[in-house]
Amino acid sequence: MKIGGYLCTGCGIGDRLDTKSLESVAVREGRIGFCKTHDFLCSQAGVDMIKADMAAEGDDKVTKAVIMACSRRAKTESFNFGAVPTARVNLREGVIWIRPEGSEHDETTQEMAADYIRMGCAEVKAMQQADASGEQGKNNHIMVVGGGITGMTAALEASKAGYYASIIEKSDRLGGVMGQLKQRQPEHSPFQNPQDTGVAALIAAVEADDKITVYLNSTIAKTAGAPGRFEVDIASTVGAGTHAEFGAIVQATGFTPYDANNLPEFSYGKSPNVVTQLELEALARAAGDGPIKRADGKVVENVVFVQCAGQRSTKEGHLSYCSGHCCATSIKQAMYFKDSNPDIETTVLFDDIRTPGVGGENFYRSAQDKFVTFRKGKVSTVDVKGNELQVNFKDLILDEDAQMGADLVVLATGMLPNSGTDIDTMKDKDANGEVKVSVESILNLNYRQGPDMPQLVNGFTDSHFICFPYETRRTGIYSAGPVRRPMDAAQAQTDAMGAVMKAIQAIENSAIGRAAHPRSGDLSFPSFRKEGCTQCKRCTVECPFGAIDEDEKGYPKYNEARCRRCGTCMGACPVQVISFKNYSIETVGAQLKAVDVPDEFQEKPRILVLACENDAYPALDMAAMKRNESSAFIRVIPVRCLGSTNTIWIKDALGSGYDGVVMMGCKKGADYQCHFVKGSEMAHVRMAKIGDTLSTMNLEADRVAVHEVAITDIDRAPKLLDEMVEVINRVGLSPFKF
């Protein structure tokens, strides 16, 4: 093994720093094989020099490298040497760009650079080449749960890409809710008239596709395993169950219509002439090409649509959200009447008409052209008057109470997702220790975190991330359609394709041991030293992704295909037995120990900064690009996630004479911005307990600060570091300097 050091003197590094002395620090203190300088290291010539060393034979072969140049965010492609462990020492953005010029600063600036080189050398020594575990499986078969339009689309599109799909459908037929509709809203210009639902054609295509298997009357009794190797027990209500293996899962379980019996004020249940949108579809289908008739056989001549019925409402039992499709659905249904007989009165009472995009707005305009009446009004009650109905509402334009007669009232009620159990609230256990679940599980995952997809809000299984709508705490399991978010059919079909794309990606990546988003392609995975493990279960509890199971003896079982490589388990471990080959307690611990802590008489504090590599570290980087000044006393170590921060690092730093520790992670809480979901939060929880450690060491609590830092905090982040300098000025240097 030979470690090569490569010191770039370009971009002002050679002008601002004594590079001869830095070379000597690298070789003598960093104890690496050699240190070469280059005045333009990222040039082809510079990179070729490094690659030649890595390609050398025998003892000269460089197997690890320390690049002493710019930030790891710069020239990333040039200094990407594949599997060769490489440390990036940030002398440009991390040192010379944040320190003012002038001889009075030279000494501290040079010390900063020397420390970062010591740190890089120590880090790379502790790093090992990351390889996939070799436990991977490849399985080209996707399980699609739900046989509605979303599920059928998912299966067919998977098949078109060359993969296999099995549809698990609870009922005795394919088609779902869409199969109960007369028509759907138009998908193509000019978006004027309802069109065929396409369900019959989809069913025919599914049945004709030899890559697709359909299990009707079936549910999932158990799902175990991980992407690439899911093991599923399929239960049947009509016959024997089956066992099947899948590479990935798409959950397209759709929605249940809101129960309109919760709306007695609209006389639902009191009169058969008050119906929901779905019930109107049944009347429309029964009518065929003839006029739509009520239950009593009367031809409907005057129909009123009540929008947002039991929706967008904070009343008990109502839905607080908007179901997205209902405005366009009422428009479509009004056209069922108008297209058959323009003399039928059709009135839509609405608060806001929500028909976005090209298709939505054109469809709305078409309804106006067909003389559908739209009135902005809030319906209070619907009264039964003999054979007729009276709709009472406040006309919001005329600003007065109003009434309308109608022979049919259609309630635009909302969607409830079929998402199974809410894993975050199912804490109650019965006397036998079994978890009490009021709703039946869909997936029956045997995961420690619970049997279903995590829910975001109102029971929908959507992702929390704007930029990454398929990233949740589950890897290899993606939801699509109205179970994920309220949506119409067109969006659900697109969504099915997106989910299948992610499922295929999970299959391909798990087969070769590569991580999924956001550390895509990472081959490292956590492992633990069994003899040190106390089976305390902290890692299994804290893993944001529920990746870790416990074996029968209580030892962690990692399931790396579910793992996102954030390192939260490593941060959680009280006995520090968990590590990744290229990121471990040692890779960070060795860095912070490598810093040369000056004795107390020099009056130069040292502040350890642990910064999230996705937000805080780029913020510091961009602050440097603006040449925002930072303290010369900081030593920054990027971490995969603040959740990977183990308290041992804090203890070691304070015990070896650091004067303060600043941790910078992402926003936590309800609107969290941590891309490892709970990493930042777990770090905050752990660090809230660091006070005990500090008091046993007789150190002031202010010496450790945890901040939420966003990537845009280019001015604020350096100021937070200055604040720690002020704290140390106030409380004094650490008594632990030797």
Added chain:
Amino acid sequence: MTDVVATNQTIIVVGGGISGMTTALEAAETGKQVILLEKRPYLGGRVSQLYKYFPKMCHPTCGQEINQRRIKMNKNLTVITQAEVSNISGEKGDYTVSVTITPRYVNSNCTACGDCAKAATTEFDDEFNYNLGKRKSVYLPNAMAFPQQYVIDQRIIGTAEADAAKAACKYGAIELDQQVETLDLKAGAVVFATGWKPYDANKIQPYGYDRFANVITNVEFERLMDPHGPTNGKLLRPSDGKEAKNIAFIQCAGSRDKNHLAHCSRICCMASLKQTNYVQEKFGDDGKSTIYYIDMRAIDRFDDFYQNVQANPNVSFIKSKVAKIEEDKATGNPVLHGVNTEGYHRYANQHDLVVLATGMEPSVDFKGFPIKILVNDEGFIEHDDSNGGIFAAGVASDALDVNRAVQHATAAALRAVQVVNQVAGA
């Protein structure tokens, strides 16, 4: 400069905004060969110019950082900037895409040290800030710019200033003699993720965007809030640099209107609701926002966000299509005239600043597209089997918010993967 290998199993993605990056990355991370073409000198598109996203109020650059890191680490993905498609021929599974690359005058030797920019003196309007500020003739387009390389404005080529910039570079990164280059690339599938541009507010004459300094658009408002923006994140109005504390938001400015854009752009209601949060964030109870609207389209779970803004006593809602704006000469304040249709009350309301919630127009005119694809009257690409192996991703298909655009772009990646897998006989 450009040495690119492309076959009929290659996927070409046109447009490097969040949709294009998503399509390219999802396909590349599934093992496909992808070329991503971007017209601007950097990736990120329109969302990189936003301050925050609704409804989480988080920063777009956060996701952009992840996507850019994914791109840097992925060897299946080639990015070509300043590249535009000039022609396409062939059919599904076998396209030839002609690409025109305009010169950056800076090569990949660039270390982003900034010495060249120090030698530059001329300033031009800063496109990244919607021309609200200036940038140098030699510049890094923004702090997140990827590739992290400077750009030389074509307008200084041939001047002593360009020579000075070249002389300042120690790394041989400046090539003033770069010429326009054309590449012919093979591809099995082509995905257009060309996104949108804001509707030209000058066309909405009664609102006086071209006449009144304190009438701006919603995208410009985003730049005013950004700490990297022209005011370093201070909410100052253009006419006199005064803090703008009483702000009017006009919805459907040039949207849902047959004289302008017939369609609804979906995002503008949520964008204005989000921007009222900015006003609250800056000024607390001293900041007042008024939204003039036709329908508030806070669709699905976003309705919670709307309900929260409605509960804010510093935000009022007026159901009205504003008839016209005049300027109070003494103060420079815009005065809004119209009728509140809830009860039919006339108003003449003064505000410090007016933000026009202008809509999205497709950024590329596909009408003159070299091969036949289905484009609707509004200019968006409609999905159709007759389009062969050409697909739209994100806002090239319809007005979408970021979340839905990314979802759509992920689906578009599948469509492209299906084609190249069929080509490969998989």
